Amino acid sequence: MKHYILTRFNVWNTDEQWLEHRMELYNKFLKPSIENQTEKNFAFVGLFDSRTPPKYLERFWYDYILIEKEQNTRDVVREKIPADGRLLTTRVDNDDCLNMYYVEAMQTVAQVMIWKDQKECLLIPSKGIDLHLKNSVCVGVDRPFVSEWVAYANPFISFLEYGTNKTVYEKKHWDMAQYPYKFVDNRHFRLRVMHDNNILNDSLLGLETTLLENHQGFSFLPSTHELMNWYNNRTKKG
Numbered sequence: 001m002k003h004y005i006l007t008r009f010n011v012w013n014t015d016e017q018w019l020e021h022r023m024e025l026y027n028k029f030l031k032p033s034i035e036n037q038t039e040k041n042f043a044f045v046g047l048f049d050s051r052t053p054p055k056y057l058e059r060f061w062y063d064y065i066l067i068e069k070e071q072n073t074r075d076v077v078r079e080k081i082p083a084d085g086r087l088l089t090t091r092v093d094n095d096d097c098l099n100m101y102y103v104e105a106m107q108t109v110a111q112v113m114i115w116k117d118q119k120e121c122l123l124i125p126s127k128g129i130d131l132h133l134k135n136s137v138c139v140g141v142d143r144p145f146v147s148e149w150v151a152y153a154n155p156f157i158s159f160l161e162y163g164t165n166k167t168v169y170e171k172k173h174w175d176m177a178q179y180p181y182k183f184v185d186n187r188h189f190r191l192r193v194m195h196d197n198n199i200l201n202d203s204l205l206g207l208e209t210t211l212l213e214n215h216q217g218f219s220f221l222p223s224t225h226e227l228m229n230w231y232n233n234r235t236k237k238g
Contacts, residue, residue: 001086001114001160003042003107005034006077006168007094009060011067014051022094023059024234029097029193029221031061036220039104046094047073074169083165086114088123090158091168097131097191098156099217106158109184113160120166122181123158125189131212131224132194133231153177156190188215195231 007030010019034044046064048057057064067076081089088110092098106123113121153174159167170176191212212224221227 001088001107001110002082003088003090003103003110004081004167005042005044005090005092005098005103006047007045007092008047008073008169009064009094010052010056011047011049011073012069014049014053016053019052019056023056025095025193025195027059028227028230029191030092030094032220033098033100033102033191033218034062036100037098037103038101039107041107042090042103047077074167077167077169078165081165081167083163086110086160086162087165087167088158088160089168091155091173092190093155095193095195096156097193097218097221099187099189099191100220101187101217102189105184105186105189109182110158110160113182118160118180119162120164120179121160122176122179123160124152124154124177124181124183125156125158126152126154126183126185127188128154128156128190128192129188129212129215130192130194131227133228152183154190187217189217191218 009026010022013019044062046060046062048060048064048066050066050068052066065076065080067073081087088106090106102125106125109123110121155173157168157173157176159170159176159179168176171178212218212221212227222230
């Protein structure tokens, strides 16, 4: 079984101010989560707009695929990712973070599905946490915190298939649940970073708050307060 983790970094967006901000978040959260996976048998690939300035491609550190403005991300990924045998593809946003046990857990469940002769299966890490770095006034809390959340249509899914090469980008992540699916929920496998520039993510109010260091699998990150100080300092400089 081949496993690819894909992040759609900046397709159709070449604004350098946006790129600089996302590259900082990527280096702080997603990159170390990739580096610290307990299972190393996977490939990490970035999907970049073909007009991306070379300096950002160099800072990505991993393999990448360039996508032309007129191309469809799904079609390009299908062309570049080998279709022979069992294929597991994972999607994750460039400003988010994976639990260090994510790959190990998804591959373990995928092997069970293969043993059961499941041709296609969506693996859903339903439990996650939000790290709130954005202006805390908007969520009514005057300190950095982490909130827990459960979502079945989330952008951290993995897709197992055999020979079809659809990949996890076959449909929008909220539409992928049309395939047979399996919840992987024995821990919080995903961390969504709430910052000032991810306006599509709304905070979930009324949830019990805690600290990042209270959750297993994210020990490679600084503490919640250290991350808040880092973000506030970089925001002031910006």
